[in-house]
Amino acid sequence: MSEEPETIEWTGDGVRLALSVPVDGPVRVLGLRPGVVMGDRGHPLVELAVGGEGRVDRSAHAQHRFTAAGSRLRYRSHSADGDHLRVVQADPASGLVVTSVVERTTPGTVRCHTSTHNAGSDPVLLDFVSSLVLTGFGGLDADLRLHHARNAWCAEARWQQVDLESAGIVDVARLGGVADTTLGQFAVTTTGSWSTGDHLPMGAIEDGGRGATWLWQIEHNGPSHWAVGDHDGDLFLLCSGPASAEHQWRRRLAPGDTFESVPVTVVVSDHGLEHAFGLLTGHRRVVRRPHADNEWLPVVFNDYMNCLKGDPTEADLVPLIDAAAAAGAEYFVIDAGWHAVPKPWWDEVGAWEESRERFPHGLAATMDRIRAAGMVPGLWVEPEVVGVRSPAARTLPDEAFFQRDGRRIVEVSRYHLDLRHPAARSHLDAVVDRLVSDYGVGYLKFDYNIDIGPGTDFASDSLGNGLLGHDRALLAWLDGVLDRHPGLVIENCASGGMRADGAMLSRLSIHSTSDQTDHRRYPAIAAAAPTVAPPEQAAVWAYPQPHFTAEENALTMVNALLGRVHLSGRIDLLDGVQAAAVSGAVDVYKSIRSRLAEMLPRWPLGLPRWSDPWVALAQVDDAGTLLSVWRRDLGRGPGPDRVEVPLPWLAGTGARVEVLFPVDLPTSLTWDDAAGVLSVGLPGPWAGRLLEVRPGI
Structure with a gap:
């Protein structure tokens, strides 16, 4: 038997993971670069709870700490194979063998999960399995900041920053030496089947003094949990999928069975949060299923938003089809309502047969017209x-639906299919x-x-485990659909952005960022969208209207130009000048879209707050910077009519600034080359511009 190592160090491609291997305790994580490795105590690499x-x-x-089963884990072996590190531990009491898997994906980025195998002779009831545990963030005396994101219907991706004390984390052990932890934490828990219904399953720890940043995302299309708290004078970070306490999840592991936790990706950077988001963008592109759409x-063009609103008819679609084609749209999507007799159709969905009342000549005729x-x-x-x-509610068996206590669950007059069932x-x-x-649809x-809610108890150990099984079956089903129809584009929508998670986004090529109907509110969502998905994947609604001013129509188009354009609105009712402005915006988009799939995001004015009067988003590549700037008066009084936009990466380059859209509305621009600051003046109360800033040398 080989001698146990005292430490394990795994390095490469911008990451360095340090672990310690005590003789009388579980393997402990010391740190993940660019952090400061703290002493030799660390934190247990795995937290594991059994019934x-x-x-x-x-x-x-x-x-989910100090777990009895986790404390009994002891090192067995480890292996480093190319881009993978595997650390194996065992609990002699339960018979569980736990393997921590760490995978490098892109520079500065690792993806982690935990595999738990029952090697014993008796079943074991799992209550909790961590996917990622970290410490070594530099100590509680460092200038550490915690970032998290609220997410809600029509108000997605609202990032918040708190210091440790505001997060409830303080140092109580430096003088007295009595305690090494307060037992307090800052936790973010997503619940139910909307994986991002209240929070993004993401967070970050940033050292404001050194710029060191750890940014993570839990890559699961269902419930998740992460927590940060104090540990031995430093922080700990713990991430997982569903758990017993938070999600009514339990998994009975029979002898010989294995449970795989949900994956968690963590990015480490020496250059701050913005740079970390760039690294995460690279990871998302690498792990995403390849598709020509990206x-x-x-x-x-989609007929729903501020347009037909789920009430399409053959007659209403004809002028929209013509207007969309004239505007430069390349896909035309008929949204909700095509499948049913006139409203209300909410509780009739499921058969997905066309409505002859809506399409008297047949839906195929309208598709041919498109x-x-x-x-x-x-x-x-x-x-x-x-x-x-x-x-379908009558023809499908009860076993094909979510159930509780032997009855189908009804939620807002709907049943929920259980995709574990054939x-x-x-x-x-x-x-x-x-x-x-x-x-002949090419887009769904x-x-x-x-x-x-928490899930189904049919054919499952718990409600939460039933939901987890369905979530994983959904991903497998999506893979099967795309395997059969590789050219089909499938949009990830859940009342807008209520399922904006890494699992869904790794399968589907285009993502709905929001159902926000107010073009003046949308800039905050559009500017934050690159924290959720790369620009070539993040669709933003643009819905020009005949009653909008020229500035309003320009703003709604600018909302979408640094992502994917989801055109809608009553473009069939626009006058000639308005229609020309829309098609002009689409032409500009087509001239830049080939660059977007390689660009990385930056936020010159910081990540947007919901009511910021000025919002800015930059997408950057070697050729230059595409910059969207918005001015908004949201009823809080007139704000300044100018804003200073720092672009330090272009300082001293002799940069040239050009307005790409709209070119016929007033814009005041002044470039300070030495400071790398662009001064932008726009008319109030609402305005948006797409600019390009190219280095002159």
């Missing part, structure tokens, strides 16, 4: 739900294959408008 056992050493039921970035106009047709579908009045998958496969074959908008 019937609590904690040892300290009672801290608000935390290379071409076609312009999509193709004749030079666009690819698409349809809206909400695959996971079946309305209580739908024929009848549910077969039903949806038949729907997708029929829509592709009968109508997959929406998801209910939150089913």
Whole structure:
């Protein structure tokens, strides 16, 4: 038997992970560069809780720490194979063998998960398994800041920054030496089937003095949990998927069975939060399923937002199809309502058959008209739900639906399909294959408008485990659809951005950032969207209207120009000047979109606050900087009519500034080359501009 190592160091491509291997305790993590490795105590690499056992050493039921099973883990082996590190530990009491898997994906980025195998002779009930545990952030005396993001319907990606004391984390042990932790923490928990219904499953720790930053995302399309607290004069970070206390999750692990935790990706940077988001953007591009949609970035028209609003008819679509083609759209998507008799149709969804009342000549005729106009047709579908009045609710067995206590769950007049069941998958496969074959759709908008709660107890150990099984079956089903139809574009929508997680975004090529209907509110979401998805994936609505002023129509178009253009609005009612402005914006977008798939985001005015009077987003590549700037008066009184936009990476380059859109509205620009600051003046109360700043040397 080989001698146990005292430490394990794993380095390469901008990361250095340091672990210690005590003789009489579990493997402990010391730090992940660019952090300061703290002494030789560290924090247990894995926290593991099993049924019937609590904690040892300290009672801290608000935390998933000091777990009895976790404390019994002992080192068995480790291996480093290319870009993977595996550390194996075992608990002799339960028979569990736990493998921590760390994978390098892109520079400065690692993805982690925990594999738990029951090598014993008796079943074991799992209550909690961590995916990532870290410490070594530089100590509580450092200038550490915590970043987290609230997420809500029509108010997505609102990043917040707090200092440690505001987060409830303080140092109590430096003088007295009595305690090494307060047992307090700052925790973010997502619940239910909307993975991002209240928070993004993301966070960051930033050392304001040194610029060192750790940015993480939990890559799961269901519930998740992360927590930061004090530990031995430093911080700990713990991330996981569903857990017993927070999500009613338990998993009975039979002898020979293995449970894989959800993956968590963490980025480490020496250059601050903005740079860390750039590294995370690179990771997201590498792990995402390849699709031509992310290379071409076609312009999509969708008839829903501030347009037909779920009430399409053959007659209403004709002028919109013509107007969308004239504006330069390349996809035309018929949103909700095509499948049902006139409203209300909410509780009828699930069969996905066309409505002859809406399409007297047949839906295929309208799809042919879209193709004749030079666009690819698409349809809206909400695959996971079946309305209580739908024929599918009667033909599918009870076992194909989420259940509790032997009864189907009804949420807002809908049942929820359980994609673990073959009848549910077969039903949806038949729907997708029929829509592709009968109508030639090249685009499906997959929406998801209910939150089913903690899950289903049918054929599962717990509600939470039923939801986890469905979530994973959904991902497998999506993979199958795209394997059969590789050219099909599938949009990730969940009432806008309520499922903006790394698991869904790794499968689907385009993501709906919001259902926000107010063009004046949208800039804060559009500017923060690159924290959620790369620009070639993040779709932003642009909905010009005939009653808007020229500045308002320009603003709504600028909202979308540094992402994916989701064109909508009553563009069929625009006058000639208004229509020309819209098609001009689309032409500008087509001239820059080939660059977006390689660009990295920066926020010259900082990550936007919801009511900021000025908002800015930059996308940067070697050729220069594309910059969107918005001015907004949101009822808090007139703000300044100018803003200073720092672009320090262009200082001293003799940069040239050009207005790309709109070119016919007043814009005041002054470039200070030595300081690298662009002064922008826009008329109030609302205005938006897309600029390009290119180095002159």
